[in-house]
Amino acid sequence: MPDTTEPGSHPPRHARPGPTAADRAALFAAVPRTPGAAKPDPVLVVDGLHRTFGGLKAVDVDHLEIQRSCITGLIGPNGAGKTTLFNLLTGFDRPDTGTWSMDGVSLGGLPPHRVARRGIVRTFQLTKALSKMTVLDNVRLGARHQTGERMAGALLPWTWRGQEREVTARAQELLDRFGLAAKAEDFAGSLSGGQRKLLEMARALMTDPAVVMLDEPMAGVNPALTQSLLGHIKTLRDDGTTVVFVEHDMDVIRDISDWVVVMAQGSVIAEAPPDALASDPAVVDAYLGSHHDQALEFDDEGNPVGATAALADALADAEAQTLEAGGDLSDPDAASVDPSANSLEKP
Ligand SMILES: Nc1ncnc2c1ncn2[C@@H]1O[C@H](COP(=O)(O)OP(=O)(O)OP(=O)(O)O)[C@@H](O)[C@H]1O
Ligand SMILES: [Mg+2]
Numbered sequence: 001m002p003d004t005t006e007p008g009s010h011p012p013r014h015a016r017p018g019p020t021a022a023d024r025a026a027l028f029a030a031v032p033r034t035p036g037a038a039k040p041d042p043v044l045v046v047d048g049l050h051r052t053f054g055g056l057k058a059v060d061v062d063h064l065e066i067q068r069s070c071i072t073g074l075i076g077p078n079g080a081g082k083t084t085l086f087n088l089l090t091g092f093d094r095p096d097t098g099t100w101s102m103d104g105v106s107l108g109g110l111p112p113h114r115v116a117r118r119g120i121v122r123t124f125q126l127t128k129a130l131s132k133m134t135v136l137d138n139v140r141l142g143a144r145h146q147t148g149e150r151m152a153g154a155l156l157p158w159t160w161r162g163q164e165r166e167v168t169a170r171a172q173e174l175l176d177r178f179g180l181a182a183k184a185e186d187f188a189g190s191l192s193g194g195q196r197k198l199l200e201m202a203r204a205l206m207t208d209p210a211v212v213m214l215d216e217p218m219a220g221v222n223p224a225l226t227q228s229l230l231g232h233i234k235t236l237r238d239d240g241t242t243v244v245f246v247e248h249d250m251d252v253i254r255d256i257s258d259w260v261v262v263m264a265q266g267s268v269i270a271e272a273p274p275d276a277l278a279s280d281p282a283v284v285d286a287y288l289g290s291h292h293d294q295a296l297e298f299d300d301e302g303n304p305v306g307a308t309a310a311l312a313d314a315l316a317d318a319e320a321q322t323l324e325a326g327g328d329l330s331d332p333d334a335a336s337v338d339p340s341a342n343s344l345e346k347p
Helices: 022-029 082-088 114-119 135-141 157-177 193-207 223-238 250-256 274-279 280-286 305-322
Strands: 042-053 056-067 071-077 097-102 120-122 211-215 241-246 259-264 266-270
Touching: 042 082, 056 082, 056 241, 056 266, 071 082, 071 120, 071 223, 071 250, 082 097, 082 120, 082 211, 082 241, 114 120, 120 193, 135 157, 135 193, 157 193, 193 211, 193 223, 223 241, 223 250, 250 274, 259 274, 259 280, 266 274, 266 280, 274 280
Parallel strands: 071 241, 071 259, 120 211, 211 241
Antiparallel strands: 042 056, 042 097, 259 266
């Protein structure tokens, strides 16, 4: 039997709008600017969350609270653990240890569709649109755990059809909102990378979630559309939705965030209102590129040491792979280093 009894199965449309800009400023005014700071009304609370890959600490978060009905910007250098944190919180990955909860109810161990049923949805840094399916059907899929599957459609086809009509209407409304209405019957595979991002947003919003976690939603989106996309995200917040937003562009982060959480090497290293980031030494040190002009280091015999040695190794590996693949090292783009593989490279 499908599970219809789970608490929060039907996240209600938000009955009350979120706080005004002045209220949000007041909410955060009393929040200390320290990692793990308590929030006045947290919707999500994370404790002792650890995830390692081999020997690498991908996520190592002692405590984190996400304030309800606000936009929290999540920033940090490549490989800081932002996507892994999203994966853990939404059930796409399992931690080594740790707990996390929504409104005091644990989400630990739930698979993604049950996390979604509790009202938390996420988008992916690399989009997951099904290319052989129409754009409209891709968006309709976002509702799959609300309707057919759970309604035991074969038993109640009339109810199911009514729901199907509602689902289609909502999908069309969302496509319209994100400027994709004209593409509804096209295969998703024909969309540009940016349009797929918009499609993913539309799909995520099908269930009217209480919390949306957006992993670089602007990446690849046509600059002509980014402003309206940001506008839509602010509207979601104003309607009471909690938004967690991963983005590398600091202008966007400053524009959209009510509060910013900074990760580096798996941990939360700073939290602050967006206008205070530039003056936070931990942020400047870890993220804003103070190492860009770090001097290369060599020992007495001219061999690279420390971070310089790591960079040299990464370059040598990349060159070896290029040669193995039959490539030509004289091509300036041929050998590139994975930016997350060394500590010198910053976004
Ligand atoms: N499935 C995996 N297997 C092994 N290592 C992984 C895996 N997923 C992530 N990692 C590693 O965990 C670390 C954190 O990666 P993650 O993708 O969470 O970073 P990020 O902050 O999202 O980076 P970016 O800004 O580049 O998207 C990185 O060192 C990454 O290489
Ligand atoms: Mg990422």
